[in-house]
Amino acid sequence: MATATAAEVYGTPPDEELHVLAVDDSYVDRKVIERLLKVSACKVTAVESGIRALQYLGLDGGKSSVDFDALKVNLIMTDYSMPGMTGYELLKKIKESSAFREIPVVIMSSENILTRIDRCLEEGAEDYIVKPVKLSDVRRLKEFIIKGELEENSKTRHQKRKQRDEDQPSSSSSSSSSSPTTSLSFLQLPAGDDASSSDPPSSPSSPLSQPELLLGSPSKRSKLLDRD
């Protein structure tokens, strides 16, 4: 049985990075979160309000400002306290939308209020980060999102294999089935000039240490490498 090569497990188009939509009314915070994300090898779109975020996603009923080739959003990070639409209200709108409810939403807030945290998590927020946001927070989030995408794709592949086996029970699946899923690209360092900024001098772990994610869950790993 052929085992997967590193390229098949990790290899992907180099231009696929996590795309984060950051929402914060504070100019200072927008600048910091943007930098935190860029240093962590993420593409960032930073907007100043919930309304702008909805406009970007095309959820405001008007014409979407995102053109056809625009990047898919993998994560939304929003401040809680914003004038007009709060982060909580934005969270609700996103979870109510069939198109975007699968996108993980993280709330950021300077206030550590238990009832607020509970409310946000109940409404579907993936996480609640107390500001100021640090590099370790972004790293942790990124790993979580990648893991989520891996599980998602492992599930899909498993279902596809099951489907195929059910359709043709006697055939073996020695030929490599579906091509490596695109989400695994997050494990790869971005090419080109992003490389320097994604490698902060004092960081203990570089993006390439992500292979550990697979080792953490042996059952999932065997599913991915299984080729029977």
Add this chain to the structure above:
Amino acid sequence: MDVGQMQRRLLDYTKSLFMEKGVLDGQFLQLQQLQDESNPDFVVEVVSLFFEDSERLLNDLTRALDQPNVDFKTVDSHVHQWKGSSSSIGASRVKNGCIAFRNFCEEQNIEACLRCLQQVKQEYYLVKNKLETLFRMEQQIVAAGGSIPVLELSF
């Protein structure tokens, strides 16, 4: 003064900003870690934004507290913003001043609020002064052909 001496002076000065009753906390170090050759002015840029923000908030607060009928919700909203931005750059004493300020907003205690405003204003000018000094020292080192040493502190 040669570059080496300037660099040592800078490190000593930076350390003093974090010491007990210092004006900065670990978040400022976090910002420095985000700076590199591709973004060599990141810290100065963020801090400049903080200064602009602060001047605006100071004006807004002064005006809001000068009203015949003070709207404490408005005052609180400004202080909340100031707390946020000061926290994001590591200006801990400004942040702490804002925390106390918000408590008095909640109590709708106008006298205490006015005192807090003065307090936060002082803290702001203090950290502004020190950061500008820091940046000047950095500029001098760069102008003399040296590199800016990175402070390693464990918290």
